Amino acid sequence: MTTLIDALRLALAPDAVLDGTPGAETFQSPWTRLGAPLAVVRPASTAQVAAVLRLASDAGVPVVPWGGRTGLVDGCVADGAIALSLDRMAAIEGVDAGAGTMTVQAGCILQTACEAAADEGLLLPLDLGSRGSATIGGNIATNAGGNRVLRYGMMREMVLGLEAVLADGTVIDAMNPLLKNNAGYDLKPLFIGSEGTLGVVTRAVLRLRPAPVSQDTAFIGVEHFDDLPRLLRRLERGLGGNLSAFEVMWADFHDLVTSAPARGRPPLAERYPWYVLVESLGADPAVDAARFETCLGAALEEGEIADAVLARSKAEREAMWALRDDVAQTARNGPIVTFDVSLPIPAMNAYVGAVQAALAEHWPDLGPPMVFGHLGDGNLHIIARVPALTPEHRHRAEMIVYRPLTALGGSISAEHGIGLQKRDHLDLTRSPAEIALMRRLKGALDPAGILNPGKIIA
Numbered sequence: 001m002t003t004l005i006d007a008l009r010l011a012l013a014p015d016a017v018l019d020g021t022p023g024a025e026t027f028q029s030p031w032t033r034l035g036a037p038l039a040v041v042r043p044a045s046t047a048q049v050a051a052v053l054r055l056a057s058d059a060g061v062p063v064v065p066w067g068g069r070t071g072l073v074d075g076c077v078a079d080g081a082i083a084l085s086l087d088r089m090a091a092i093e094g095v096d097a098g099a100g101t102m103t104v105q106a107g108c109i110l111q112t113a114c115e116a117a118a119d120e121g122l123l124l125p126l127d128l129g130s131r132g133s134a135t136i137g138g139n140i141a142t143n144a145g146g147n148r149v150l151r152y153g154m155m156r157e158m159v160l161g162l163e164a165v166l167a168d169g170t171v172i173d174a175m176n177p178l179l180k181n182n183a184g185y186d187l188k189p190l191f192i193g194s195e196g197t198l199g200v201v202t203r204a205v206l207r208l209r210p211a212p213v214s215q216d217t218a219f220i221g222v223e224h225f226d227d228l229p230r231l232l233r234r235l236e237r238g239l240g241g242n243l244s245a246f247e248v249m250w251a252d253f254h255d256l257v258t259s260a261p262a263r264g265r266p267p268l269a270e271r272y273p274w275y276v277l278v279e280s281l282g283a284d285p286a287v288d289a290a291r292f293e294t295c296l297g298a299a300l301e302e303g304e305i306a307d308a309v310l311a312r313s314k315a316e317r318e319a320m321w322a323l324r325d326d327v328a329q330t331a332r333n334g335p336i337v338t339f340d341v342s343l344p345i346p347a348m349n350a351y352v353g354a355v356q357a358a359l360a361e362h363w364p365d366l367g368p369p370m371v372f373g374h375l376g377d378g379n380l381h382i383i384a385r386v387p388a389l390t391p392e393h394r395h396r397a398e399m400i401v402y403r404p405l406t407a408l409g410g411s412i413s414a415e416h417g418i419g420l421q422k423r424d425h426l427d428l429t430r431s432p433a434e435i436a437l438m439r440r441l442k443g444a445l446d447p448a449g450i451l452n453p454g455k456i457i458a
C-alpha cells in the first residue's frame with residue numbers, strides 16, 4: 001500500500017495526498033459516515049484524476065469520490081479505499097451569458113456557482129438546503145432535486161455537457177453543450193445519478209435560465225388533504241408555468257420548526273393539519289403578483305385554503321423558507337431515521353396515516369414521525385423517531401416506511417439516491433431485470449469494481 005501512496009504523491013504532489021490523521025481531520029462531515037480511507041487524495045486537474053484512477057486500478061484499490069459530503073445515504077463511506085476529493089477542482093471556468101451556459105469544475109460549491117450565474121443576471125435553478133457545502137459534481141452524481149423541481153426539473157435537466165473519468169483512467173469528454181444531439185447513445189445521463197459508481201465527474205456545462213424578476217411567496221394553512229392536489233393544480237393552471245415550489249409540512253414538522261429556540265411567531269396564528277409554502281418565479285412583477293394573489297384568493301373562496309399570509313419583503317420570504325429548510329430540528333428530541341420517498345400524490349395521505357399507525361404501534365412511547373416535502377414532485381421526507389440508532393431499529397423503521405411503496409408504485413428514493421443505506425431495499429422499487437441491467441452497466445464500465453464499490457448494488 002505504501003507503494004500506491006508513494007506513486008500517488010509522485011503523480012500529484014506530496015501535499016495532495018493526506019494519509020492518516022490529517023485526512024480524517026480535514027474532511028469531517030456531520031451528514032454522512034466517511035469510514036476510514038487509506039488516504040484522501042486531492043487532484044487539481046482532470047489529468048490528475050485520471051492518474052489517480054489508473055494507479056488505483058493497477059493496484060486493485062477502490063476509489064470513492066468525495067464532493068461536499070452532504071449526501072444522506074452514506075455514499076461517501078471509504079473504508080480501505082482512496083477517497084478522491086474534488087475540492088481542488090472548484091473553478092468556474094466561464095459563464096457564457098449569450099448562450100446561457102456555465103462551464104464549471106466538479107468541486108465547485110453549488111452556492112458559488114449560483115452566485116456566479118446571478119452576477120450575469122442568470123439563474124442556476126438548483127436550490128437545496130445544503131447549497132453552501134454541496135458541490136456540482138455531487139449534485140450531478142446524485143441527480144439532486146431540491147426546491148424548484150416543479151419549474152426547472154432535477155439536476156439532469158441542467159446538465160448540457162459533462163466530463164467524466166472511468167475506473168481505468170479513460171477521460172470521457174461529453175462537454176458539447178448542444179441542446180439537441182441525437183448522434184448515437186447519449187452517454188451523459190449514465191453518469192448523472194450514478195453516485196460515483198460508473199465514473200468520476202470532473203467538469204460540466206450547465207444550462208442557465210433568465211433570472212426571475214418577480215418572486216411571490218405565501219405560507220398557507222390547509223384543513224383537508226384532498227385540497228392540496230386541488231390547490232396545486234389550480235396554481236399550475238393559474239400561474240402560467242411560474243409555479244416553482246409547492247412545499248408541504250405536516251403539522252408535527254411545522255410545530256417542531258416553529259418552536260425552535262429563538263424562532264419568532266409562526267407565520268399563521270392558527271394550527272392546521274397541513275401547511276404549504278408556495279412560490280412563483282416570473283418575469284413581470286406587477287402582473288405576477290396580481291395573478292398570484294388572484295389565484296390564492298380564488299382558492300380561499302373555494303375553501304381549498306383555510307388561511308394564508310403573503311411574504312411582503314425579502315426578510316419575510318427568507319423567514320418562511322428558513323422554516324422549511326430547518327431539517328436539523330428533527331434531531332432535537334432523540335435519535336431519528338430519515339427517509340426520502342416518492343409516490344402518487346392521491347395515495348399520500350393514506351400512506352402517511354398507515355406509516356404513522358405502524359410506527360406508533362411499534363414504539364408507542366415515541367412521538368409521531370415528522371413529515372414534509374416537495375409534495376408537488378410527489379416527494380415526501382419522513383423522519384421516524386427510534387429508541388436508539390441500532391441496525392435492528394433502523395431495519396424495523398425501513399420496513400414500515402418502504403414496504404407499502406411497492407404496491408403504490410412509489411420509490412424508496414425520490415432524490416437522495418441509494419448509497420449504502422438503501423441498497424438492500426433496491427428491489428422494492430426496481431425490477432429484477434432493471435437491477436440486472438445496472439449490474440451489466442457497472443461491469444462494462446468498471447470491470448474490476450474499484451469505483452465506489454458496494455454503493456447502489458452489492
Ligand SMILES: Cc1cc2nc3c(=O)[nH]c(=O)nc-3n(C[C@H](O)[C@H](O)[C@H](O)COP(=O)(O)OP(=O)(O)OC[C@H]3O[C@@H](n4cnc5c(N)ncnc54)[C@H](O)[C@@H]3O)c2cc1C
Nearest residue numbers: 067068069070071075129135137138139141145146196201
Ligand atoms: C441540509 C441538507 C438538505 C438537503 N436537501 C436536499 C434536497 O432538497 N434535494 C436533494 O436532492 N438532496 C438534498 N440533500 C442531499 C445532498 O445535499 C445532495 O445529495 C447533494 O447533491 C450532494 O452533493 P455533495 O457534493 O455533498 O456530494 P457528496 O455527499 O460528497 O457525494 C454524494 C455521492 O456522490 C458521489 N460523488 C460526489 N462527487 C462526485 C463526483 N465529482 N463524481 C462522481 N461521484 C461523485 C459520492 O461518491 C457519493 O456517492 C440535502 C442534504 C443536506 C445535508
